Amino acid sequence: MANVFHARNAVSAVALAVTLVGYSSSQADAQYLFDRLFGNRVPRQQQQVVPPTAVPRPQEPVAQAKPAAVKKVSAPSFYNYKAEGLVSINLAALKSALEAKPGATTEGQESLFREAVAATAELELKVEKAIADAIVAHYSARPEFIWLDENGTTQRARGVMGVLNGAESHGLTGSDYSVNSRFFPAATSEEAKLHRAKSMLRWELMMTARALRYARDANMGRVDPNKLSGFHDFARAKLDEKLVLSVLASSDAPDRYLESLHPQNDAYAALKDELAKLRAEAAADEEVVLDPQLLLKPGGTHPDLPKILKIIDRKADSSFREQHGTVLAAFAGTDTYLDELVPVIKAAQRQHDLNPDGIIGRRTVGVLAGETKAAKIEKILLAMERLRWHPSHWGNTRVVLNVPSFTASYVENGVEKLNMRTVVGTTTNQTYFFHDEIEYVEFNPYWGVPNSIMVNEKLPQLRRDPGLLDRTGYEVYDRNGRQVSSASINWNSVGNNIPYSVRQKPGPSNSLGELKIMFPNKHDIYMHDTPSRNLFSRDVRSFSHGCVRLEDPRAMAAAMLGISKEEVGKHIAGGKNNRKTVPVKIPVYVSYFTAWPDLAGNVSYYDDIYGRDAHLAKALGLVDNARSAGS
Structure with missing residues (x-):
C-alpha cells in the first residue's frame, strides 16, 4: 500500500507539474517548478500562485517564448586615422x-x-x-x-x-x-x-x-x-x-x-641610443636576411639552415660551445635538419626562453637571427612615439605590463625586483593601452562577469541550460540586489541589456584564482592569478579576455603591499574574500612596445601580436603627408 500511495503521489505531482508548465513562459520557469515539486526548496517569499489550467495532451508541444534578439557585443575597433589639417x-x-x-x-x-x-x-x-x-x-x-x-x-x-x-x-x-x-x-x-x-x-x-x-x-x-x-x-x-x-x-x-x-626617462634614452647605433650599423654593412616564414622540422631541408647554425655558433658562450661545439662544427654546412642537430636547436631555444620543441619556426628564427635592422629601426621609431603618450617621468617605483613581450616588471627605487611571464588578451579581446595607479589587492576574489562575456558566451548557454550558473559556482543578483536562482530566469526573454549581475564565487575554479591586483579603470583590466597555469609555458600567451594573468601573482601582490609572500598566503588561507590597500599607490603602465629596453639599456624586439604597429605607422605617414602641404 505504501508503494501505491507513493506512486499515486508521484503521478499527481507529475500531473500538477505538467499543468503548471502549461502556464510557464520558458523552460527556465518549468525547471523552477519542478525544483519546487521534487525537493529543491524555495523560500516562501519566492513562491508563486498559479491558476489551474487544463492538462495539455502529451503530443502537444509546450509553447516557448521566442528568444529576444541579441546583438553580439563587439570589441573596440581600429579607426581610419585623420591627420590634423x-x-x-x-x-x-x-x-x-x-x-x-x-x-x-x-x-x-x-x-x-x-x-x-x-x-x-x-x-x-x-x-x-x-x-x-x-x-x-x-x-x-x-x-x-x-x-x-x-x-x-x-x-x-x-x-x-x-x-x-x-x-x-x-x-x-x-x-x-x-x-x-x-x-x-x-x-x-x-x-x-x-x-x-x-x-x-x-x-x-x-x-x-x-x-x-x-x-x-x-x-x-x-x-x-x-x-x-x-x-x-x-x-x-x-x-x-x-x-x-x-x-x-x-x-x-x-x-x-x-x-x-x-x-625624461631611461627607456626613452635607451631607445634613442639604440636608434643611433642601428642607423650607423645599417649604413656600414650588409646584413644576412633569413626567410622569416621558415618552418623546419627534423628530417626536413632548407638552404637557410647553415646560416642559422652559424648564428648559433657565433652567439654561443663557452658552456654552450663545450656541450654542442663538436656537433655544430661537424654539420656546419648541411641544409638537412638531422637528428644530431635537434639537441642543439633545443638548447638554443631554452637559452632564449622559447619552448624547446626542436622545431625551427618563425619565432625561433626571429629570436636567433634577429630582425633586419630596418625592421628594428621601425619598431624603435614607433616605441619612441608611444612613449610620448605616457607621462614623461615614469617614477622610480612602477609596474610595467608590456603586452607584446608577455611580461610584467616591477621596479622599486630604480631596481627591477620582479620580472614574470603574463597571459594577455586575445586579438579579439585585446588588452587596452593606458596607465593608471595600483590601489589594492583582493584575496579570494569574486569574478564579476562582464556584460560582453554574458552576452557573447554565457547567454547562448543559459538559453539551452538555465540552471548552468547555479551548478557551476556563480551567483545571480537582480536589479534590487536580491540573489536569485539562475534556473528561475527566463533567459529567452533576456537581450543585450541583461537585468542581472553575475559573479563567480571564490574557489579553486574561479577564473581569477587566488587574488587580483586592482587599478580600477573603466575597461575592467587588472592583474590576477589563474587556475590555467599551463598557458605560461607557451611562447605566445594571448588567451585572456583582456586582463593580465600573472605567472607569480603572490610575489607581485607581496611587492605591491610591502609584505612577504608568506603573509600573502595567510590572507588567502581559509578562502574568505578580503582586500588590503597598498600603502602608496604605484604607477602601472599597461603598454604596447614591440621594441623595449631593460634597465641596463639592452633593447629586445617582439612580434606585433595585435597589428598595432601597422596602424600607427600608417597614421604617422598621414601626418607627414598633411604637413608636406605646408611650406
Whole structure:
C-alpha cells in the first residue's frame, strides 16, 4: 500500500507539474517548478500562485517564448586615422592688432617688424591651428623679432636650429622642422628695404612655427592615440603653445628648453641610443636576411639552415660551445635538419626562453637571427612615439605590463625586483593601452562577469541550460540586489541589456584564482592569478579576455603591499574574500612596445601580436603627408 500511495503521489505531482508548465513562459520557469515539486526548496517569499489550467495532451508541444534578439557585443575597433589639417597664419588679424596698438618707437626691431607686417599681403606658410593662433597672439602683444637682429640669425636662433635639424635623432621626421640659416643683407633703396623686411618676417614666423611644432611633437607625440583605436585610452597631453612661445622668446637657452620636452626617462634614452647605433650599423654593412616564414622540422631541408647554425655558433658562450661545439662544427654546412642537430636547436631555444620543441619556426628564427635592422629601426621609431603618450617621468617605483613581450616588471627605487611571464588578451579581446595607479589587492576574489562575456558566451548557454550558473559556482543578483536562482530566469526573454549581475564565487575554479591586483579603470583590466597555469609555458600567451594573468601573482601582490609572500598566503588561507590597500599607490603602465629596453639599456624586439604597429605607422605617414602641404 505504501508503494501505491507513493506512486499515486508521484503521478499527481507529475500531473500538477505538467499543468503548471502549461502556464510557464520558458523552460527556465518549468525547471523552477519542478525544483519546487521534487525537493529543491524555495523560500516562501519566492513562491508563486498559479491558476489551474487544463492538462495539455502529451503530443502537444509546450509553447516557448521566442528568444529576444541579441546583438553580439563587439570589441573596440581600429579607426581610419585623420591627420590634423593645416591653416594659414591669420596675417590680417595680426595687422589689425598692431594697428590698434601703435608702436612705442619709429626705429629699431619693433619698427622693422611692424613695417614688414604692414607690407606683407599674405604668407605661403601653413601650420597647425593651435600654432597659428599662438603666433598671432604672441606677436600682437610683442611685435618684435625673436630670432633675428640687424645681422641676421641670432646665437639663440642658431641653437634652436641645431635642435630642429637634429629631430631625426629623436625618431621624428626631419623635414617637419628643419630650418636653414639665412643672411639678410642691408638694403639702401626703399623697395629693397621692404623686400628685406618681408623676407625676414617670413623666416621669423616659419622658425617660430617649426619650433612650436617640435615642442608639441616632443611633448605629446605626432599622433593622437585615442584616434587610432578604441583600445587606446590616454588623457591627451596638453601643451599651452602661447606659454611655450613666451618661454622660447625670453629664455637664454631655448634649445635646452626644447630638448627638455622629450620624455625624461631611461627607456626613452635607451631607445634613442639604440636608434643611433642601428642607423650607423645599417649604413656600414650588409646584413644576412633569413626567410622569416621558415618552418623546419627534423628530417626536413632548407638552404637557410647553415646560416642559422652559424648564428648559433657565433652567439654561443663557452658552456654552450663545450656541450654542442663538436656537433655544430661537424654539420656546419648541411641544409638537412638531422637528428644530431635537434639537441642543439633545443638548447638554443631554452637559452632564449622559447619552448624547446626542436622545431625551427618563425619565432625561433626571429629570436636567433634577429630582425633586419630596418625592421628594428621601425619598431624603435614607433616605441619612441608611444612613449610620448605616457607621462614623461615614469617614477622610480612602477609596474610595467608590456603586452607584446608577455611580461610584467616591477621596479622599486630604480631596481627591477620582479620580472614574470603574463597571459594577455586575445586579438579579439585585446588588452587596452593606458596607465593608471595600483590601489589594492583582493584575496579570494569574486569574478564579476562582464556584460560582453554574458552576452557573447554565457547567454547562448543559459538559453539551452538555465540552471548552468547555479551548478557551476556563480551567483545571480537582480536589479534590487536580491540573489536569485539562475534556473528561475527566463533567459529567452533576456537581450543585450541583461537585468542581472553575475559573479563567480571564490574557489579553486574561479577564473581569477587566488587574488587580483586592482587599478580600477573603466575597461575592467587588472592583474590576477589563474587556475590555467599551463598557458605560461607557451611562447605566445594571448588567451585572456583582456586582463593580465600573472605567472607569480603572490610575489607581485607581496611587492605591491610591502609584505612577504608568506603573509600573502595567510590572507588567502581559509578562502574568505578580503582586500588590503597598498600603502602608496604605484604607477602601472599597461603598454604596447614591440621594441623595449631593460634597465641596463639592452633593447629586445617582439612580434606585433595585435597589428598595432601597422596602424600607427600608417597614421604617422598621414601626418607627414598633411604637413608636406605646408611650406
